[in-house]
Amino acid sequence: MAATVHAVLTIALRDLRQRVRDRSAIILAVVAPFALAYLFSVMLPGGSAAFHTSYAVVDLDGGPVARSLVNGPLAALKEAGVADVTAMADEAEARAKVEDGAMAAAIVIPAGFSDAVGAGRAAELKVIGGADATLAAGVARSVLKGFASGVESVQVSIATVLVSSGAAPDPALIARLSGEALAVPDPIILADDRTADRVASNMTFYAASMAVLFVFFAAQFGVTSLLAERRAGTLARMLAAPISPQTVLAGKVLVSIVLGVVSMGIVALGTSLLIGARWGDPVAVAALIVTTVLAASGIALLVVGFAKNEDQAGGLTAIVAMTLAVLGGSFFPMSQAPEGLAQLSLFTPHAWFLRGVNDLASGAGVEAVVSSLAVLTAIGLGSGGLGLLRARSVVLAR
């Protein structure tokens, strides 16, 4: 047993030494994921990052209903950190701010708005959207539609009460009552705590997604060298020594695991220290990394089992890694993906790793990632088991 462990370590250390000398391995395993994580997070805002915009509000009415809009839904946007809301004196100023990009959109409450509401007449609210801020304008319209719906409900209620009491409808009274009614907090608060909403910051998301994408390239270095050594004849020479084929395989798989853990570990640590990624509980992150590397190594071993040479293995690994990365949400958050793709992503290690990171980045502990750890381990053992069977034939093929 000690001789076997010694042989496994001897094989692994030789390969690791070679990889350290090989700059391409360092670039693929560490530099590329780190650089791409930074670039993606800077160049591709949105995604899992919190939405934030700015609105100009022009209240030309000043009446009670207008005040309830400004102090109600629009103030709530500000409180929630969704938008900065800036009051402006006239529409021309607001339009100019939108046109020069200082504001994403402007909301104009025309004079007589409250009176129109009180008289039951059609009342107009105007949204001026910037050319490059359609999402911000869309959000503003959605908020105003919700407010209009509330106004309509209040109008109906007040009119019903006045008619049933026999009082004459007084537009000023109705406008005042509408304003007061709209200012009353909603009796029912919808608590929306879907898991999909527990998302990591943009920086953390791309750090994690690039780490899991490139760990497949890092992990392939170990097992792919089986094919290179078979071609060079050094594999046969190793097998002529008093060691078994399984010992050689174990040495190669160990190299894949070490390279994968080092790659993901450096990316996690580096992005945390240098570009502000927040991965969460270190112990849980470490467990996620180890199980993800296990899965990547297993899949890489399986790929090697079907390849004729190291070039073919490299090509196949790239195809598999990129396909899994796209399906698994390495390039965009699964929370924005169609339902079908989101379901499909659950067959990839990427999705389970990113789901785990999302949970941990949101402050959850290791208990929140147990399912991710279990699935990743299962993928690693399953693919690795099949890979070992295939790779043994690679070792013994002459």
Place this chain on the structure above:
Amino acid sequence: MPTPVLDCRDLRKRFGSRTAVDGVSFSVAAGETYGLLGPNGAGKTTTISMICGLLGRDGGEVVVDGRPIDVGSTDAKAAIGYVPQDLAIYPDLSARENLRFFGRLQRLSGRVLETRVGEVLELIALSERADDRTSEFSGGMKRRLNIGIGLLHRPRLLVLDEPTVGVDPQSRNAILSSVADLGSEGLAILYTTHYMEEAERLCDRIGIIDEGRIRAEGTRRELVGLIGEKDRVTLVAGGSLGPAARALASVERVQEATATDGRIELVVEEARSLLPRILQEAAAAGAVVRSVEVVEPDLEAVFLHLTGKALRD
């Protein structure tokens, strides 16, 4: 015969519908160099791979140093030093690092490993370049290191698979001398080649292999004897050539003796052992011998006789 270091019995291997090795049996004793002589594709490397436990076999048995060997055998393989045809060394490592790596796989460690690495570097004349990367080595230096790795753990059986393929004449000569020295030191050597001259020069016994089968086996003399060809001796001489030829024709194992234009041509059995007698009889009959040429039938002729094709086909 002492207990052989290597004993192969009825080895068989098929790849799909093709039979690569078909009932190969032979043995190699300590201090003996056994040559497997055959053209490319004859089954030499497949046979060696099964002997070294690198390839599973469909039938037969391999025993090395008293222990059976198969794929998955570990301890028994320690008795074998394998020198593959390819240069199975790491170009990114130095000669010393290559030796250390394979030495560790052979379960050497610590001072024993370092001592042995130094000895082998001396043996293969690479001590001065020990710490240079092998990617900077000449072809001959790489070949020497390739052989040195096989000797590192002091094996009982050294298996060399065509170690001189692609080697310049000078390095080839050095390799052959080294192998001959190793054989004389008591190592059992299995040497495959398709070069007749190497087999004749190095091997105590030779197995002629073709299409996966041993066609004949024995010493060079025994193999040549199989085809009935005799040695030819030419004496360049003066004096009484006719009487000398007649006298020589009566000598035992001389089958023909004819005098022609300053020469006596003889057809004899085992010319080397009979040569002193021939010279003595020729002188006694009045011939003045100036030079002697002995032409013995070679293994090329044997191979042609046995297989109907040339060795290098």
